Amino acid sequence: MSDLIAQRTAAPIAELDGGRPGAAAPAPRRRRRGPGQSGWWALVFIGPTAVGLLAFYLWPTVRTFILSFTKSGPFGGSEFVGLDNYVRLLEDPELIGALRNTAVYTVLVLVGIPIAVGIAALLNTTGLRGRGIYRTLYFIPVVTMPAAIALVWRMIYNGDYGVLNEVLGVFGIPGNSWLTDPTTALVSIAVVGIWAGLGTNIVIFLAGLQGIPDTVMEAADLDGAGPVRKFVSITIPLLSPSIFFVSVISVIGALQVFDLIYMMLGQNNPAMPNTRTIVYLFYEAGFLDNERGYAAAIAFLLLVIILVLTVVQFRLQKKWVHYE
Amino acid sequence: MLRTTTGRTVAALAASAAALLALSACSSGSGTSSSDDVTISYGIWDQNQQPAMEEIAEAFTAEHPNVTVEIQLTPYKEYFTKLQTSVSGGAAPDVFWMNGPNFQLYASNGVIAPLDDQGVEASDYPQGLIDLYTYDGSLYGVPKDFDTVALWYNTELFDAAGVEYPSAGWTWDDLKAAAAKLSDPAAGVYGITATQYGQENYYNSIAQAGGEVISADGTESGYGSSEALEGITLWTDLIAAGSSPTAQQMTDTAAEDFFISGKAAMFQNGSWAAIAYAENPDLAEKVNVAPLPAGADGNQSVIHGIGNVANAKSTNLDIAKEFAAFASGEQAAAIQSESGTVIPAFNGSQQAWVDALPQYDLQVYIDALESAVPYPVSKNTAAWTALESEILSQVWAGTVSPEDGLTQLAEEMQAALDAESE
Numbered sequence: 238m239s240d241l242i243a244q245r246t247a248a249p250i251a252e253l254d255g256g257r258p259g260a261a262a263p264a265p266r267r268r269r270r271g272p273g274q275s276g277w278w279a280l281v282f283i284g285p286t287a288v289g290l291l292a293f294y295l296w297p298t299v300r301t302f303i304l305s306f307t308k309s310g311p312f313g314g315s316e317f318v319g320l321d322n323y324v325r326l327l328e329d330p331e332l333i334g335a336l337r338n339t340a341v342y343t344v345l346v347l348v349g350i351p352i353a354v355g356i357a358a359l360l361n362t363t364g365l366r367g368r369g370i371y372r373t374l375y376f377i378p379v380v381t382m383p384a385a386i387a388l389v390w391r392m393i394y395n396g397d398y399g400v401l402n403e404v405l406g407v408f409g410i411p412g413n414s415w416l417t418d419p420t421t422a423l424v425s426i427a428v429v430g431i432w433a434g435l436g437t438n439i440v441i442f443l444a445g446l447q448g449i450p451d452t453v454m455e456a457a458d459l460d461g462a463g464p465v466r467k468f469v470s471i472t473i474p475l476l477s478p479s480i481f482f483v484s485v486i487s488v489i490g491a492l493q494v495f496d497l498i499y500m501m502l503g504q505n506n507p508a509m510p511n512t513r514t515i516v517y518l519f520y521e522a523g524f525l526d527n528e529r530g531y532a533a534a535i536a537f538l539l540l541v542i543i544l545v546l547t548v549v550q551f552r553l554q555k556k557w558v559h560y561e
Numbered sequence: 562m563l564r565t566t567t568g569r570t571v572a573a574l575a576a577s578a579a580a581l582l583a584l585s586a587c588s589s590g591s592g593t594s595s596s597d598d599v600t601i602s603y604g605i606w607d608q609n610q611q612p613a614m615e616e617i618a619e620a621f622t623a624e625h626p627n628v629t630v631e632i633q634l635t636p637y638k639e640y641f642t643k644l645q646t647s648v649s650g651g652a653a654p655d656v657f658w659m660n661g662p663n664f665q666l667y668a669s670n671g672v673i674a675p676l677d678d679q680g681v682e683a684s685d686y687p688q689g690l691i692d693l694y695t696y697d698g699s700l701y702g703v704p705k706d707f708d709t710v711a712l713w714y715n716t717e718l719f720d721a722a723g724v725e726y727p728s729a730g731w732t733w734d735d736l737k738a739a740a741a742k743l744s745d746p747a748a749g750v751y752g753i754t755a756t757q758y759g760q761e762n763y764y765n766s767i768a769q770a771g772g773e774v775i776s777a778d779g780t781e782s783g784y785g786s787s788e789a790l791e792g793i794t795l796w797t798d799l800i801a802a803g804s805s806p807t808a809q810q811m812t813d814t815a816a817e818d819f820f821i822s823g824k825a826a827m828f829q830n831g832s833w834a835a836i837a838y839a840e841n842p843d844l845a846e847k848v849n850v851a852p853l854p855a856g857a858d859g860n861q862s863v864i865h866g867i868g869n870v871a872n873a874k875s876t877n878l879d880i881a882k883e884f885a886a887f888a889s890g891e892q893a894a895a896i897q898s899e900s901g902t903v904i905p906a907f908n909g910s911q912q913a914w915v916d917a918l919p920q921y922d923l924q925v926y927i928d929a930l931e932s933a934v935p936y937p938v939s940k941n942t943a944a945w946t947a948l949e950s951e952i953l954s955q956v957w958a959g960t961v962s963p964e965d966g967l968t969q970l971a972e973e974m975q976a977a978l979d980a981e982s983e
Binding site: 310311312313391394395396397398399414416417418419502503504505506507509510521524525526527 | 642645648649666670672749757806808809810812813814941943944947950951953954955957958960
């Protein structure tokens with residue numbers, strides 16, 4: 238998006254500059270080398286990205302929007318049905334459940350943010366030995382295939398033979414069939430979601446932490462602030478731009494959760510009503526029931542939800558995010 | 562949203578790439594060879610069968626020297642998604658494999674061509690398969706192979722429990738009694754896996770009770786009947802009695818894994834299992850197979866099989882239709898039979914498959930043809946199989962009673978079927 242904005246702003250500036258009548262005297266030389274040309278160059282550089290965005294993001298979005306007002310046949314061809322798909326969506330008894338599950342999952346995933354801040358702060362401690370190793374360890378899940386992650390966690394959670402139940406058994410805690418019990422399935426998946434996303438968040442927070450000037454910390458030391466006080470009153474506020482960024486992308490990512498649920502639960506899972514998210518609902522409509530128009534309406538509802546939540550977060554940031 | 566648009570983008574890219582490839586294939590084809598030379602494509606999904614399919618393609622070329630058949634392999638998981646996209650884009654293979662659940666969708670939309678003029682004799686194939694691939698009175702798919710279902714059992718576990726092996730004439734009561742005796746909770750051993758599988762389990766038991774999943778014309782749900790209820794409770798009772806792992810356990814661990822690892826004594830499975838079990842060194846010596854147990858109405862098995870269909874939009878439609886019939890014909894059946902991978906649908910060519918693994922009583926799969934019932938399908942099968950999966954998962958888990966679950970399923974499935982005929 239930012240490329241598009243840049244492209245749009247670049248053009249008027251060039252026009253203004255080149256078209257200004259008062260600048261007539263030195264203009265001939267500048268007009269040849271300067272504004273006009275730089276406008277072209279801007280286009281050349283922005284072009285590929287802009288074309289990619291238009292062709293692969295904007296156009297499909299527009300198409301999806303159009304599709305959401307149609308009833309499409311399985312092999313192409315469609316008829317316009319107005320708002321039917323949206324009416325049907327609002328009346329769909331599964332929508333409430335999907336919205337609830339998505340909301341619960343998103344809230345659960347946000348718990349991962351304080352965890353990532355804490356770990357990043359620990360990793361940033363001066364004099365920590367083997368720091369590189371820890372950072373690598375936390376980052377490994379990020380570069381692991383989601384399918385592999387899902388498969389391994391499925392085995393860990395297995396009610397009969399899973400490692401988790403074995404370990405709990407050692408402490409005398411009764412095990413569970415984590416992924417099929419409707420009360421634990423979504424939480425179990427959120428744990429994997431948090432774990433898998435931890436590495437990226439830690440890297441972002443580490444960068445943020447390293448941007449905090451030492452002089453501020455030294456000043457706090459001189460004022461007699463302890464480590465906790467420094468963390469709460471200096472580190473957190475100065476890290477707030479990073480926290481804000483991570484929370485925005487985490488919410489967007491969590492609202493779109495699908496792959497873990499698809500791969501870890503499977504179709505006949507009795508816990509599905511308590512784990513079906515919006516995107517899973519979309520998948521069922523579009524790919525299992527062959528109802529693409531309806532699926533497009535679901536996708537659009539999700540887009541609106543994401544937009545609204547993101548705007549709300551941007552509004553709220555004024556209250557707690559500190560930019561230096 | 563991002564993810565969905567990227568998904569679409571990838572699909573669109575793939576489709577356009579496929580279209581480009583098809584275009585270039587066309588142009589190079591017409592550019593380099595004489596006008597009589599024809600290349601047709603043949604879409605399949607099973608890699609294990611690719612060698613046999615290539616042999617069949619060569620046999621066709623031997624009869625028609627100007628025709629080359631190109632095999633296009635797509636893994637099953639993506640097969641129908643890709644096929645649907647490529648049909649919309651006009652780039653679908655000339656001849657391709659079809660299955661029961663998808664068949665009517667393709668036939669009713671005119672995507673595949675009727676094959677009535679290809680001289681296919683219905684009597685050469687099991688009736689259940691001819692029915693499966695007939696739409697509106699016309700044959701659109703020629704049966705390539707078939708699978709029926711039978712009861713696999715672990716002889717070691719039977720011997721240890723002192724239970725007699727399953728045999729022809731077994732009834733549901735025999736099955737339940739044996740399953741109860743074979744179960745040993747302390748050792749984590751179960752008599753059977755009462756899985757929420759349609760083809761392997763409850764489609765058969767509903768027919769055995771005298772019911773049907775869907776009416777023969779594909780317009781009425783059969784789940785509202787008391788026979789269907791019996792067919793479902795056979796399985797849920799086995800779970801309730803502790804003779805089977807629970808639905809939760811079988812979601813965590815695939816039901817077949819219980820059987821393969823010797824934790825379940827019986828497992829109903831299709832004929833495709835034979836070669837897999839024979840090739841499993843831990844299992845091969847310990848298992849055998851028996852006919853399904855009989856309910857009130859008999860011991861019916863559902864029959865399903867792949868059909869060869871011709872793309873109605875093919876530029877070489879005549880040759881495509883001819884190859885679809887050829888690839889299911891006697892010569893092709895002989896080639897498949899020798900490969901031992903599947904049972905050919907062509908009557909009389911099945912013996913080689915039975916003989917390939919003499920250690921098992923594979924004849925039971927062929928004998929099952931006599932009373933076999935067609936796999937339940939309609940125009941938009943996927944719409945109500947999704948309902949089955951969803952509602953029955955609650956019945957299997959015990960959160961909804963079988964009576965309530967089936968009432969709901971019958972109602973919602975009927976609504977889906979009514980929507981099809983609109």
